[in-house]
Amino acid sequence: MRYFYFDTEEGQHKSFELPGAKPHYNPDRPGQVEHIALDLQLDIAQQSFKGTCTITLKPIHSGIKYLTLDAVNLNIEAVTIGEVAQPFDYNGEQLEIELLQPSGEEAFKIAIAYSVEQPQRGLYFIAPDQHYPHKPIQVWTQGEDEDSRFWFPCFDYPGQLATSEIRVQVPKSFKAISNGELIATEEADPYIIYHWYQKQVHPTYLMTLAVGNFAELTDEWDGIPVTYYVEKGREEDGQRSMGKTPRMMAFLSEKYGYRYAYPKYAQVCVDDFIFGGMENTSTTLLTDRCLLDERAALDNDRTESLVVHELAHQWFGDLVVIKHWSHAWIKEGAASYSEVQWTEQEYGQDDGAYYLLNEARSYFSEDRSRYRRPIVTNIYREAIELYDRHLYEKGACVYHMIRGILGDELFDKAIHTFIQSNAHKTVETVDLLRAIEQSTGRNLAFLFDQYVFRGGHPDFKVSYSWDNEANLAKITVKQTQAKSDSTGSDSQLFDLTIPVAFGYVSEAKQVSQQTLMLRLNQPEQSFYFPLAEKPKFFSFDVGNYFLKTVKLEYPVAELKAQLKYDPDPISRIEAAIALEKKGGLEAVKALGKALIQDPFWGVRVEVAKQLAKVKLDQAVAALIAGLQDSNPRVRRAVVEGLSKFKTPESYEAVYGVAEAGDASYYTEAAAIRALGGMVTGRLKGKQGEVLDFYRRILNERAGWNEVLRSGAIGGLSLMKTVPEAANLIAEYTPLGIPQALRLAAIRALGAVSTGQTPDQVEVILEQLEALSHETFFLTQVAVSGALGQMQTPDAIAILQALADHTPDGRVRRMAEEAVARVQKKLGSDKALKELRDELEKIKQENQELKSRLAKLEAKS
Secondary structure (H helix, E strand, O other): OEOOOOOOEEOOEEEOOOOOOEEOOOOOOOEEEEEEEEEEEEEOOOOEEEEEEEEEEEEOOOOOOEEEEEOOOOEEEEEEEOOEEOOEEEOOOEEEEEOOOOOOOOOEEEEEEEEEEOOOOOEEEEOOOOOOOOOOOEEEEOOOOOOHHHOOOEOOOOOOOEEEEEEEEEEOOOEEEEOOEEEEEEEEOOEEEEEEEEEEEEOHHHOOEEEEOEEEEEEEEOOEEEEEEEEOOOHHHHHHHHOOHHHHHHHHHHHHOOOOOOOOEEEEEEOOOOOOEEOOOOEEEEEHHHOOOOOHHHHOHHHHHHHHHHHHOOOEOOOEEEOOHHHOHHHHHHHHHHHHHHHHHHHOHHHHHHHHHHHHHHHHHHHHHOOEOOOOOOEEOOHHHHOOOHHHHHHHHHHHHHHHHHOHHHHHHHHHHHHHHHOOEEEOHHHHHHHHHHHHOOOOHHHHHHHOOOOOOOEEEEEEEEEOOOOEEEEEEEEOOOOEOOOOOEOOOOOEEEEEEEEEEOOOOOEEEEEEEEEEOOOEEEEEEEOOOOOOEEEEOOOOOOOOEEEEEOOHHHHHHHHHHOOOHHHHHHHHHHHHHHOHHHHHHHHHHHHHHOOOHHHHHHHHHHHHHOOOOHHHHHHHHHHHOOOHHHHHHHHHHHOOOOOHHHHHHHHHHHHHOOOOHHHHHHHHHHHHHHOOHHHHHHHHHHHHHHHHHHHHOOOHHHHHHHHHHHHHHOOOOOHHHHHHHHOOOOEOEOHHHHHHHHHHHHHHHOOOOHHHHHHHHHHHHHHOOOOOHHHHHHHHHHHHOOOOOHHHHHHHHHHHHOOOHHHHHHHHHHHHHHHHHHOOOHHHHHHHHHHHHHHHHHHHHHHHHHHHHHHO
């Protein structure tokens, strides 16, 4: 699965565990489920269905008298074994079945007749209504984590693996797609019955059904049918978005050392899907928002990553199944790491390294601002809470560290062993450790203990200096996260052996490196290296395999050399970040040169970000030169960088991009959005011009997935003291507005509220309270995000009501975390806000003075 989201302090990090969290374990197993058969009749017009679920169970021992199944909000009509009705008790959440004849040791079948009207989870009916008359008619399911129980009775946890089949009756004009092979179709006017059979075992959360009037695109890989289902009229978008799937299947089959295991691979793009994608066995469901038009294909990385992520799950998650949700990082980390591996394969090592850097940054953001937790934990309220950046992005980084320690050859061997040893079985984290040791002889328990079974990561501060007289390099490394506890030991200290290198540049500009290994296991360590000649630069963590933050404290000359010559793009990025901290005209010149000359677009993106932080007006000219970059992601970073300078030159440059547009939707949207944050201070007179421009954008530039109009909404949200901005945003929150634009407007209401008058804030609160009663998952997420940005105690009551009434654990957690954010903001005192405003004013004046001084120095 892929997402497109009280407070106990632990040091500076919040606790993951909210009130009500408790240890979770798999239930006792009365027997092994061997097969699940669903026979369903859908009434699409009434948004209801009825059918029979038949479970074949082989008891673990004889004498079983009672069975407890998960079944939520189902109408249970009868339970039979053979022809004999069995007594049952049902409380709306669990179905207790009393066996009239206690079980023997032979397998037996339990048939449960049931029906469901207008299900709220598990199975979703999508249909046009008065607000969205053009919405397609579709039915689709979503089982992860524990939502299969909302559409059929089952033992709903991943530790039970069974074969399955679904026989479903739908109107003739519809297609029904499910797991496994289509073994039969029957016509029963005016209906058609599809019969799908999954012969490989899998857990209940991976059972799926998708129904709609889809266009079907056919492809194949190595004799296996590969099919894409999209809404009619979007066939070209479907091919454009998913067309690399066969090559991805070949790549992952080789990378994982196990040929794709299922008889087909289908991808079904559905409307209103609540996640990015879901890897049901042999039949992935994807949001239709991933479908790219011709222009959007320029920014295809999100869709391509989503497609390979869900495909990787066919091995990690579907073929090898987690035994308990607490070990979900094994599959989600591996699927996220497949995005890195595919990027490296398709676009080169630099792109792969940069992709991983952004995975790490995503995790760092959650660790810093939300909470810190062990990747593996069974303490939570609902398992879905585990599906966060620790599970996905940090999990990916752990796989990369394993690869860094073992090397590519042994890493692949370990993954092959893990997959081959555990195919069609359930696993825990220890099974991955065992596979690594079995195949390579390496015991990586030390790595798992530090990064998987406890929270956090090392924060390194690295100092480098050169003694000319002694020809001696000195390296000092501090672990700044390490803090002594009450016993005097450093509980957060990491023990790692990290490669470092001294870099040399020949007269012919050839770069060579001398690599050494440093064991880092103390809060502060210094190392001395006698060298034949002075290095040109110094690299810390060669290859950047270890998950860490790092601050470089090197002389400017070494940083400039590292930025120019280090062969590793991530090391060049670290040098650029350190150079910005040095500041001054020399840093601007070095960064400006790198923005034009660095061969890798990712470095140019990061250089643009650093130039934006150097508060000298000369940085504006350096950034403007970057607007001509051939890569849209660099142009986007340049536009965002220019928006940090509220000068007439930077404004005109950004406005020019927004007005003229860009080949890239995202770059154009970034320019549109940026204008709203620029029209303060000396550019306040431009507010009217920008408001008029935004009205024009909202009327004229719909575009793919509403990216451009959402950019205008985002820009309006930055105009916090302008009442017209809040009013214009509110126009795009009613039902009937395209969903992507509407969700952006709902989120923007919270952002714009922080500078509005009390009367305007009251109006915004009323709007958000009304929206909070809608049941659609993504609307509730947007409302939680909006209210969490507000600075009024009245937002808390709405959030608490949402948390109390939502049936969704993810929304409940988001709302509760938003309450904490609002409470924290209310703790800030007005005088502090005034002090911050005054400080911002002083910073602006200081920037102007420094810029003038830099000009004088340059002339002299």
